[in-house]
Amino acid sequence: MCAIDLLATVAGSLLLESKSPVNACLVVQNTVKNEYPADENPVKAVPYSESPSLFDNGKCGFSSVITNPNHLLVGDKVGKEVEGFSSLGVSGDVKPDVVASIGSNSSTEVGACGNGSPNESRDDVNLFSRNDDDENFSGYIRTRMTRPVPRIGDRRIRKILASRHWKGGSKNNTDAKPWYCSKRSYYLHHHQRSYPIKKRKYFDSVYDSNSDDYRLQGKTHKGSRTISSMKSRNASFVSRDHHVKLRIKSFRVPELFVEIPETATVGSLKRMVMEAVTTILGDGLRVGLMVQGKKVRDDGKTLLQTGISEENNHLDSLGFSLEPSLETTPQPLLSSYLSDHACDDVTLCHDNALDSSHEPEPSPADSFGKLGTSDHSRALIPVASAAMLAPRPPNRKFKRTEQQLAAQRRIRRPFSVTEVEALVQAVEKLGTGRWRDVKVRAFEDADHRTYVDLKDKWKTLVHTARISPQQRRGEPVPQELLDRVLKAHAYWSQHLMHQLQTEPPSTQVEAL
């Protein structure tokens, strides 16, 4: 009932804004999107939240409509924020990972959220005003069957899991992952290509999880300038000469959770969101493409091979996304700018805020606010979180789910022989109890290697050196190095006291 009320409220708001019947369709993702028949009507996105499983069968575009009150409440505010973002070329909301969907021609097409086959028909959800009942906001939702208009970006709707990270959509909606903001550093995780095959499933899902992002449709006021092609409203069609013409409908920014004190000013919130988005956008983006819910990673494929041609109707399920470039390392989202601003006490992706859907049967609703999720990376993923402003159900558990863990886990980066060499040399000199020093001494510039990583690597090196070559895996480490590892390990095991000193006497080094 609460969800319905929320929807009703949204509908009511929409109605108030556009006196005419709202012919809006809700695209539920993280956001409730309303598209107006006429281009001139401002399209306002209503961020929506975690919605549960009411219509989770994927057949109804409504599936994730039930939104979180919090998000809805924030909706309007966020919508306003969008304008600022538009200058960035991205429709705005607070989410950095942008996912664009290419619609088929119909301007009124609604992003359906089928989770299943992209081709199945979907029910668009329309909001209609209703005069009866108490408040003028009452309304009801009616589903309407429309031609199949699969929208990749929307498929994951159910995935309430926030996404976090700049992850793309995956075949399995439920796998969508939010950007996860590590409590340690509030990083937004990026996609990670070299994810171990073993965990591939995670990776894929994580990678695709922009589904949780809620999107704000760019406003399309008549007078407003359309920023590049990222504005909302588009259609795609194939011309006769075998050319595929596409127009990006909108981009979704990754979800971004924000926690800010009630006493903070609206201005500080706006500033915070703006900066967060700017930081993310300025961090380097790359475009991701999804066809029928699947990420297309092979840049060498032709559109035809990918299924993007006039021969099929895949255009309906084309999706573009803006993702953080892989080259870029996760950026401390807030730390960099929060400190210098009025919103010092603003926290992004507070771990506690992450609701864990660790329950037996995590429903979309449960997983909703999970991560800030997500891809990343990091991607943990977000809305501006105004979502967090409103009270939300107490988090039953703080423990993260497997998905969440996968989302924030760093990629595996095997040590090269060169690195091993450097590590061995450093340990020979500094011992095995001063990893911080080892880091500074030999891996100062290797940002991806923490002292804990070095410590762990040493641990495995010692183990590797002790087992038979046949049992070793990965790039072979020269026996010479392994010998030094054992020697140094033995040495420092017997001279722990020396570690307390700065540098071992040269004699000791020689002894090694």
Add this chain to the structure above:
DNA sequence: GTTAGGG
């Protein structure tokens, strides 16, 4: 913030 170990 580090270290040391178990996972």
Add this chain to the structure above:
DNA sequence: CCCTAAC
């Protein structure tokens, strides 16, 4: 690599 207790 992650997670954390213990410093």
